[in-house]
Amino acid sequence: MDMDGGRRVFHRLGPSSSADNSNNSNNKQQKVCFHWRQGKCTRFPCPFLHSELPTAANGKRPHQGFGAEENHRGGGGGLRRSYNFSNNTNNHSWERGQSAQSGSTSRSYVKKIEKLCNHWLQSNCKFGDNCKYLHQWSTGGCFSLLAPLEGHQQVVTGIVLPSGTDKLYTGSQDETVRVWDCQSGQLAGLINTGGSVGCMLSEGPWVFVGLTNLVKAWNIQTSAELNLNGPVGQVYSLVVGNELLFAGTQDGTILAWKFNVAANIFEPAASLKGHTLAVVTLVVGGNRMYSGSMDHSIKVWSLENLQCLQTLSGHTDVVMSVLCWDQFLISASLDKTVKVWAATETGNLEVTYTHTEDYGILTLCGMHDSDAKPVLLCSSNDNCIRAYDLPSFSERGKILSKKEVRAIQIGPGGLFFTGDGSGQVKVWKWSAEPTAK
CATH class of the missing domain: 2.130.10.10 (YVTN repeat-like/Quinoprotein amine dehydrogenase)
Known part of the structure; x- marks a missing residue:
């Protein structure tokens, strides 16, 4: 298996390159950035919105779908150590x-720094979901x-x-x-x-x-x-x-x-x-x-x-x-x-x-x-x-x-x-x- 050149390169569409750049919002696709909502979008400029869509008269936001947001995600794939083990989990009821992981999947609209919040570790962070540090033990889902x-x-x-x-x-x-x-x-x-x-x-x-x-x-x-x-x-x-x-x-x-x-x-x-x-x-x-x-x-x-x-x-x-x-x-x-x-x-x-x-x-x-x-x-x-x-x-x-x-x-x-x-x-x-x- 070739390890060289193994890095994956994704060709993603960016914002329009038309001359009308006077207003960035005009170049944005009318979809909210999936990663911005999780506080971890690193693209600049990003072709998706970094703000919520306006609420319609009926109190609902326009339907966004999933397709465009999925283009933000990387691919999967993966290694195993030289261990032999059974897939039987009957004896391991953890x-x-x-x-212990409760709350870790709640959505945050704050740009997160990938570092554990010291106050959260002590169960006394007053910022809650608005804290810029992580209130969870893992990232990536x-x-x-x-x-x-x-x-x-x-x-x-x-x-x-x-x-x-x-x-x-x-x-x-x-x-x-x-x-x-x-x-x-x-x-x-x-x-x-x-x-x-x-x-x-x-x-x-x-x-x-x-x-x-x-x-x-x-x-x-x-x-x-x-x-x-x-x-x-x-x-x-x-x-x-x-x-x-x-x-x-x-x-x-x-x-x-x-x-x-x-x-x-x-x-x-x-x-x-x-x-x-x-x-x-x-x-x-x-x-x-x-x-x-x-x-x-x-x-x-x-x-x-x-x-x-x-x-x-x-x-x-x-x-x-x-x-x-x-x-x-x-x-x-x-x-x-x-x-x-x-x-x-x-x-x-x-x-x-x-x-x-x-x-x-x-x-x-x-x-x-x-x-x-x-x-x-x-x-x-x-x-x-x-x-x-x-x-x-x-x-x-x-x-x-x-x-x-x-x-x-x-x-x-x-x-x-x-x-x-x-x-x-x-x-x-x-x-x-x-x-x-």
Whole structure:
């Protein structure tokens, strides 16, 4: 799939170019701008009215229809991370938290600044719908907020939804793992980890938690708890590949363990060296593992012999997140770029597309929208998650948070979960986008 030239260009009609420009209103089509009504029209000049139509004698406004306003809207499209999950949502009833989004769809006639209103966050904004700041957690109409999960006191660094359970596990730098009941959204358990949680992973019956100098493993079926020793410093990333558990550590080493079924223990299997600074992100795709580091590089490892096959040096700051999509590797960095890598004829990876943001990027997550189109969720240092279609990188909408989002986890049936720097976890669901009638 060609990533270059993927940006979509829409040819929209502007106002008339006739010589009669003395009165702009004469050039306006007699339709009210759909985006102006939502406070987010960015076109100047705009061919539609930025004021309400006069009221007729019968007290009704002239019918406007939908066609012209629809020309304002961009196209859809979308990515999925390399997760396998069921579409069965029977065990995940977050709907009772729906009221948390109440009021977010009310129309506003004020030009909005895409920043959360601090007074609204404290439930005391006196301007209401006339406030120039956002009174909602998302834009674009793509997402529905189902429930906020409160309890963590510091940044959320890991979220997992183990298969075969109705429990959500979240880990934080506040040295706890919280277990949430998916039916009620209530806290079902609290685990003191004794150290700051750097990452989490679920695989089969196991939940793994990366701590300082340690990985803890819990078997949620048997309640067995194991300590995996060996890491030096904080464990920032965990991944499973080729029946091995890998951990990216603060000293730049990637450690591997293999599960011994007979002894019911994880035995050290390998120590992969090559990075000069902490390994903060790991992902497995096919028979390869990819590691991103604070040393600004990405290394490609063979899962067959655990040898480094290639070092990718395209980023100029910490590589915060890597994921696999189709035949591509996608990486994100604090250098404000997302890079798309593809294999050449020689088998080496090269950058085929670079997307630039205004802020450093913290984490990526791929999923499908409600129409099964691939979408990339991109969390940045400005406390926003932006949703992009793939391969075009057209923006679909934003999720805003009190602080930066460092953990995103997809679930079944269009669900996904976010955890931010304030300790708040939110449950989201993709919404079916409205269509014109």
